[in-house]
Amino acid sequence: MKVVLQRAYDASVVVGKEIIGKIDHGFVAFIGVTHQDTEEDVDYLVNKAVHLRVFEDKEGKMNLSLKDVEGSILSISQFTLYGDTRKGRRPNFMNAAKPELADKLYQEFNEKIRSMGVHVETGSFGEMMDVSLTNNGPVTMIIDSDERNKKK
Template sequence: MKAVIQRAKNAQVVVEDKIVGEIDHGFVVLLGVTHDDTIDDAKYIANKLVNLRVFEDENDKMNLSLKDVGGSVLSISQFTLYGDTKKGRRPNFLQAAKPDVANELYETFNQLVAEENVTVETGVFGAMMDVQFTNEGPVTLIIDSKESK
């Protein structure tokens, strides 16, 4: 499982001209799921996400977590994180999990984050989405659950 995490001042996701998810302050998370991911991968990413110390404290040091600052998460499913561009000009997505598996683990991830008392807003799994946000810092990080093993 891979997550691209971007610290945001504000964010929203629009589907068919309707805002379906919106946050004021926190993280925009693009989450990709591959074939061999399990609930343990979702737990690892969720735990890492809510405890990452990338928000400034009173001394302007990145020392506070999402939980410390009362931030929220805008979670977007993103199968293209497992796009392979090694050959040719069109990526293949063979490493991305099948939609039913990916959606189940995506929903599990969102539930795990919410269980940490963090508000989670989402897009619509499998839909064409417009994600709009202000990247604060900018701060962008990648968490890969396979690197935890």
């Protein structure tokens, strides 16, 4: 499972012509799921997203977490994070999980973030969405649950 976290001043997601999710301060989280992902992968990414210290303190140093700054998450499911571009010019999405598994783990991610006291807004799984954000920094972190067991 992968998540791309973008620190944002504000963000919104539109489906059709309707805003279905909006935050004022926090992360936009683009979440990709692959076939072998489990609840353990969800737990790892939730813990990272909530506690990663990438928000600035009074001295301008990245010492504060999403919880510390009382930020929110705009969560967007994004199967294209598992696009394979090594061959040819058209990405292969065979590494992306089937919709049933992807939606299940995406929803678990959102619920577990909420259970930690963080406000979560979401896109609409499987829909075409227009996502707008004002990236703060810019700060963008890519977290892959496959990396958690690798030695440094």
